Amino acid sequence: METLLEAALRLGRGETSSQELVRASLDRVAEREEELHAFLTLLPESAIEEAQASDRRRAAGQAMSVFDGIPWSAKDNLLTEGVRTTAASRILGDYLPPYSATAVGRIEAQGAVLLGKTNLDEFAMGSSTEYSAFGPSRNPVDPTRVPGGSSGGSAVAVAAGMCHFALGSETGGSVRQPAAFCGVVGVKPSYGRVSRYGLIAFASSLDQIGTLTRDVRDAAALLGVIAGGDPMDQTASTAPAQDYLAAAREGGKGLTFGVPPEYLGEGVAPEVRAEVERAAGLLERHGLTRRDVSLPHTPYALDAYYIIAPAEASSNLARFDGMRYGPRADAQDLAEAYRRSRGQGFGPEVKRRILLGTYVLSAGYYDTYYLQAQRLRTLLRDEFLQAFRDVDVLLTPTTPTTAFRLGENTQDPLAMYMADTLTIPANLAGLPAISVPGRPVGGLPVGLQLMAAPLREDLMFRVAATLEEVAAR
C-alpha cells in the first residue's frame, strides 16, 4: 500500500491530486467500514472540500508541506475543534470541542486532510477496542480477530488503506499493540516529546500521543511535525525535535542493540519469540552489534502500571460529571446526580479502573500502593538508563501473542491486561518505542519492538528503518 511519503511524491509530480487520494480513501471506507468499524465520525464532505482547497494551493504553487492534501485520521480522544469528540464514551454525548489538540493543529497547519475520528476503547482503557461504547473495531487481516487497542480504529484505518496515516495515543501500549496486531508501524514517542494539550487524559504521567503509519519513514516524518515544546503543556519537552527522517534514511548500521531475556519469557508465544530471534540475527548480519542486557525488574512493570494508571485516571475522569458538558441524569439531589450521570455514562471497564484508582489513593493505602508503585517505576527507569549505557536500542516483541479473537479476553480483565506487558515498561520509563512489522506468523502480523533512551528517537528510527528493511521479508 502506498505510504504517505510516496503519495506526497506523486502529488508533487502532479500524478495525482488530493481529491483523488481522498476519494480513494472514501472508497475504501465504503468497502470495508461496515465490517471493520474503524471510525466513530466520518467527515466526507469537509474532507472533499479540504482536498479541493489543497489542490488549489498546489496548483498555485503554494503547497504547505509534503503533508498537504494527504488524508489522515485522529483517534477520537484527540480534540478536533467543532468536530464531535467522544473518547468512545457515552458520558461525553455529542461533545463539540471548542479547540483542537496541539498535535492535531500542527498536522492541520501542514495542510493534511482530516477524514474522520477513529474508534478506541472507552477513554483509551483497553487493548482490543472492544470496550468502545459504540461497538468494536475488527482486524482487517482477519475480521474475526481484534485489531488491538486502544488505538484500534487508527490502526485499522491505516492498515485497511482508509487513510495514509493516523494519530493514536498511548498510556501502556495503545499505539504499538494495535500496530503489531494490524501489521503497521506504531510509534510512542518519549514522554514529553509531543504536547498532550487536547488529548483527553487517561493517566497524565504515562499518556503520550503516537503515530500509526505504513512505514518507518512516514512515522519519522510525522513525528517531526508533531514533536516539540508547547506553552500549553508544561510536561512537553522544549528540546528541539531531531531530523527523524534523516535518521531513518541513515539506518542502523554501526549501532548496538540488546535483547533482554525478560521480554522473551513465560507468556510469550514460541513463534513470536522465534521471530524476534530471527530479527536479531538479521540486524547482526546488517552491521549492528548485539550485546544482551538484563532488565530484572520488568515483571513488576504491569503491577506498577495497574496502580499508577488507574490512580491518575480516577482523578482525571472526575471532571466528567454531567455538570458542564455531556448528558446529566435526572436526580433528586446532588449525590444522585453524580451517581446516575457517571453510572450511566461510563462503561464497565472505565468504572473498574476508577474504582481501582480510587481505592489505591485512599487514606491508609496510598503508601502501600501508589508510593510503592512510584518507587518501582523509578527502579525500572534507572534499570533502563543503565542498559542504554551499553546498547543504543532494545529489541523485543511488541506483544506476547498475535491478535486474539473478539470476545476471547473480554470476560477476563487480567488476560486482557497481559496483552500490554511488553509495551508498558516504555510508558513507565518515558522511553520512545516503536513497533515494526516482522514476518507474519500463521497469516497474522507480528510486531517487533525497539526502545531507546528518552529523547533518542533518532537511534530508534535508525534501527527501525533497518529492521523494517530486513525483517518483513
Place this chain on the structure above:
Amino acid sequence: MSGFETVIGLEVHIELQTESKMFCSCPNRFGDPANTNICPVCLGLPGALPRPNAAGIDAAIRMALALGCQVAKRSKFDRKNYFYPDLPKGYQISQLDEPIGADGRVEVPGGGTVRVLRVQLEEDAGKLQHESHGAVVDFNRAGVPLLEIVSAPDLRSPQEARAYWEEIRRIALALGISDARMEEGSVRADANISLRPVGAEELNPRVEIKNMNSFRFLERALAYEAERQAEVYRQGGRVDQETRGWDDPRGVTFSQRSKEEAEDYRYFPEPDLLPFAIDPSHVAELRQSLPELPGDRRQRLARLGLAEEQVRLIAESSARTAYFDGAMAAGADVDSVAKWICGDLARYENDGRFDFAHPAFPAAELGALVQSVAQGELTGPAAKKVLSLLAERGGTVADAVRQLGLGRIDDLDAVRAEVRAVLSLEQKAVADLRAGKKQAMGFLVGQVMRRTRGRVAPDVASRLIVEEVGE
C-alpha cells in the same frame, strides 16, 4: 470558661491579586459578568492542562518570607480530589507535603506569638449561587490563585484569633499581593477550636468551623463554640470531632459533617505540573523587595513617641503610614502630624471624603499646613478649613489659604479694630470679665475669631482684649 483553656488554630485563605489566574491566562478580576473570564483550562474541559503562573508563586514566596517562613528549595503541586459543582475538574490543585513556605511566626498585636505551620498555593473554586430555579455556578473565580496560611493551635481566645487574622490580612495588604476585600470574599478562614482543662498538655477533639468571611462572624462563632464545648464538658459529655457551620442570624453553630463522614481527598502529586525548584538567589531578591511590614511599622511609630491608639491607627495601612512619613519628611513635627491624621483626616476617610491610598493632596501639603500653624501663619481653626478644602479640591496650602482669604491678620491695628468692635457689642461679657469671670475671656476671643473667620491668632486676640478692657 473558668477551668478551661481555649485552643484555636486558623487556616486563612487569601485570593492573590495577580493579572491572570493561577493555571491559565484568564483575567483574575472580580465583579465581571458571570462566566466571562473562563477558558478550557479553568473550566476543566477535556484535554486541557494547567500551566503555572510565576507571579502567583512569587506572591506566595513573599508571603512566606513576610511570615518568617522557611522557603522550600523544591516544591510541587498536588491534587485534592472531591466532587462539587463549583469544582470544575473534580479536584483542586493544591499543595500537600511540599508547601512553598513552612515554620513561620506572627506577632499578634495585643496577643502572643503564633506559629505558622505552612503557606501553600492553590486554586480557588467557582462560585455556587442558589437561585429560585436551582443553583448556578460562576466560574470567573475558578482557578484564581489562593494562598492558604495554616497556623499552629496557638491562639487562646476568639479575640486573639480575630487579631491574628486581621494581622495576616494587613501583611497581605502591605505586600500588595491581595486586595483582601472581605466583602468580595477574597479573604476567608476556617477555624479549629477545642477546649482543654487549664494546665493540660493534650488536645481534645476539635471542631472545625468552615468558610468564615468576616472578622466579626469568626469572633462570635468561636465565642459561641467555646461556650458550647465548655457546657458539654461540664455536663460530663464528650465533644466529637466534626465540621460545624455558623448561623449568624441565630448566633449558633450547627453540625455539618461528622468525622466519619469526612471526605477522603485522595491527595497525590499533580502529574500535569512539574515539581519546581525555588532558586535561593531569587528568594533573596524577593526578600530585598519586601516592604515595611505592619509589625515593623508599629514598632517604628511607637519609637517616635506616638500614643498607642495613634500607632494602631496609622500603622493599620501602608497608605496611612506612607502619608504620615510624607508629612514628616516635609519637616513637620510628629505630634501635630499624628493628630491631624488620626483626627480630621481619619474622620474624612471614614466619611468617604479622603483616601490615604489615593490622597487628593500630597502628604507634603499636610506637612506645610502643620508648619504654617507652628509658625503662627495660620490659626488652628483656619487650618481646619484649609484641610477641608484641600481634601475636597486638592491643590496646595498656599492656594487654599488665598482662596479662603484666611491669611492671618498680622497688622496689630487691624486686629485691635476687630477687638474693639467685638467689645462694643458684647457689653455684658466685658462686664463679666471685669468682674473676674474667666469664662468671659473665652467667649470674647471666640467672638473675635468668628468675626475674623479665624484669621487672628487667639493669643494675640486675648492679649489685645486685656489691653482694651484694662484701659
